[in-house]
Amino acid sequence: MESTYDADFYAWANTQAALLRSGRIDQADIEHIAEEIESMGKSELRELENRLARLFTHLLKWQFQPNRRSRSWTLTIKEQRRRLHRHLEQNPSLKAKLEQAVLDAYGDAILEAARETGLAEETFPPACPFTIEQILNDAGPGNEP
Template sequence: MSNLEYLQQLYETDDHLWLLETIELLKQRRFDDLDLQNLIEELESLAKRDQHKVKSLLEQIIRHLLLLQFWQEEYDRNKNHWRSEIRSFRVQLKDRLTTNLYNYLSSIFTTVYQDALGYVQEKTGFNVNFPPQCPYSLEQLLDIDYFG
């Protein structure tokens, strides 16, 4: 069995060990021995996972800002909770954000807002008049001190 066949089989049975062996091959610069097909798949999966996480955090920030700014019936009872959630999501997003992920968020900004808008409309029973377009810039959403 060749090293490539071994790695491909290992990927199917013990992906963690496959990862450790792949890292070792990379460190040794043994590029010809790499299981490139599965390595590419793993790297693509990692990129998608990162994109999904930052998208989710941005959507949470928008949701909570909309509730904080526009849901007056619940404002007094929930404002501190919403503000603390916004802060928490911003810190998590800041820790993950790279230039590429920032550009990704910028490219899907309208979609993220529409997803957040749908959520808050359902949560409030469609009894609040939320803006159809995002009232916040991406920079405001990322600013730790901005609350609308």
């Protein structure tokens, strides 16, 4: 199993799926299967953090560059909120990780907002100024007419 896992992941994955479906669990590569399942869970958390960071970047730009607000920014904010809602609906256990994900994503957003706006990192609040309710609320910051 080890050599197939390392040499041809696609073949390994299909073999493991067939073994599990046929009930031949004793022949399955349980250790690597468990590793891959854990990796999938981490991927869902990364997706949450990426969505939050993209949303925060645009919310910071919206807040700190009001003269540059555009329909594109508004639509990006709305899109990211929709995607966040959907991601959390599909992975409800991630709600327990939301507070930490906000902290991690906000730090990334400061760097991205500074890069995109040309403003100094220190321009932006060091702690996330948005509540969970504002982050997820379609009528929250960034959706003003």
